[in-house]
Amino acid sequence: MITVDVQVREAPYKIYLGEGILDRLAEEISAQNPSSVLVVTNVTVGVLYAKKVCEISSKICRTEVVYLPDGERYKSWAAFSEILEALAQMKADRHSLVIALGGGVVGDMAGFAAAIYMRGIDFIQVPTTLLALVDSSVGGKTGMNMRAGKNLLGAFHQPKAVIADTAFLTTLPRREVSAGLAEIIKHGLLADAKYFDEIEREIDKLTALDHEVVARVVARSCQIKAAVVSRDAKEKGERAKLNLGHTFGHAIEKLAGYGTWLHGEAVACGLVLAARASQKLGKISSSDVQRIIALVKRAGLPTEIPGISLSKAIEAMKSDKKSSGGVIRFVLLNAIGEAYVDELPESILEEVLLEGGFVK
Numbered sequence: 001m002i003t004v005d006v007q008v009r010e011a012p013y014k015i016y017l018g019e020g021i022l023d024r025l026a027e028e029i030s031a032q033n034p035s036s037v038l039v040v041t042n043v044t045v046g047v048l049y050a051k052k053v054c055e056i057s058s059k060i061c062r063t064e065v066v067y068l069p070d071g072e073r074y075k076s077w078a079a080f081s082e083i084l085e086a087l088a089q090m091k092a093d094r095h096s097l098v099i100a101l102g103g104g105v106v107g108d109m110a111g112f113a114a115a116i117y118m119r120g121i122d123f124i125q126v127p128t129t130l131l132a133l134v135d136s137s138v139g140g141k142t143g144m145n146m147r148a149g150k151n152l153l154g155a156f157h158q159p160k161a162v163i164a165d166t167a168f169l170t171t172l173p174r175r176e177v178s179a180g181l182a183e184i185i186k187h188g189l190l191a192d193a194k195y196f197d198e199i200e201r202e203i204d205k206l207t208a209l210d211h212e213v214v215a216r217v218v219a220r221s222c223q224i225k226a227a228v229v230s231r232d233a234k235e236k237g238e239r240a241k242l243n244l245g246h247t248f249g250h251a252i253e254k255l256a257g258y259g260t261w262l263h264g265e266a267v268a269c270g271l272v273l274a275a276r277a278s279q280k281l282g283k284i285s286s287s288d289v290q291r292i293i294a295l296v297k298r299a300g301l302p303t304e305i306p307g308i309s310l311s312k313a314i315e316a317m318k319s320d321k322k323s324s325g326g327v328i329r330f331v332l333l334n335a336i337g338e339a340y341v342d343e344l345p346e347s348i349l350e351e352v353l354l355e356g357g358f359v360k
């Protein structure tokens, strides 16, 4: 098992990483000395893993479980209120603990419920998708979608620990593995050119879930995210770079209908759009763009999603959290391995969207 420190000032914590390390959860629950535990999961993950997690937890204190419906379209008020009602029903108090067992959807919603129940209780992340292992379980962004846009509601609420057990990946569908690879490629692109080279070299082993390569890459991605979050937990500046591909991606998810394209798939298209825009600004070369497109394809991810209205996409991006006064701020590339945040001239934005399959 290896550990990665997330050094957020108000509440530092550790990511415990390895294959078959779920039992570590017992120590982390005990360390919180909770009055009770609510395990939040969904109907798919719960069938596979809730029993084991409840066994671990119920040896320490009273434990209940709530099963949410599965899918991005349930990252909504109706499903969210089920978590709050479950907490109230079991008479959870300020010393109760939430365990988020699932992918990014469960993690974001369980974390948000923990952030607001009784003005905030503790929670532990137990990520079960590749995407959640390398990205969403780390950094304390919690929340859910509104009709107006992705993740518009939420809170920064850091977990007490992340138990990142790669053994969960054995049951993960292929398409979800690829979705996780989008965030891994993102980490290389925004922060570390050598890491991008490594992902390129190892992409076939990654898609095949080779144990040794997965362990190395999950650790490196967690280190990259942890370092950024440690410097800027509340996204006052640098953390915005972690949203590379996301301004485009969130618009795609919303306009295609939540769940039509997986978050990672939409982000993958967003990475390609951001790369094309960066090329048009003279920051990266066309061969860089071709490298990025080739890697996204080899990861089993789409490079464009045809048929989405260009004007609606621009409208949707104006309500992105990084926008201010209707001006959209994009994460762009100075080079492979170096991101920055800036506006994009409308002419370039329209050009890249049209090249990416959006329609007038």
Ligand code: NAD
Pocket: 042, 044, 045, 048, 070, 071, 072, 075, 102, 103, 104, 105, 106, 108, 128, 129, 130, 131, 132, 135, 136, 137, 138, 139, 140, 141, 142, 151, 168, 169, 170, 171, 172, 173, 176, 179, 180, 263, 264
């Ligand atoms: P997800 O949570 O919907 O999980 C994907 C699918 O895999 C679901 O059907 C789930 O039931 C299933 N699943 C999960 N673990 C499994 C396992 N081990 N075996 C079999 N099936 C399993 O999707 P995701 O890709 O994990 O997360 C996407 C969400 O994460 C989006 O809502 C996105 O906004 C959010 N996100 C948040 C952050 C953050 O910093 N908070 C960062 C990135 C993404």
Ligand code: GLY
Pocket: 135, 138, 139, 141, 239, 242, 243
């Ligand atoms: N996924 C972007 C962030 O965590 O800041």
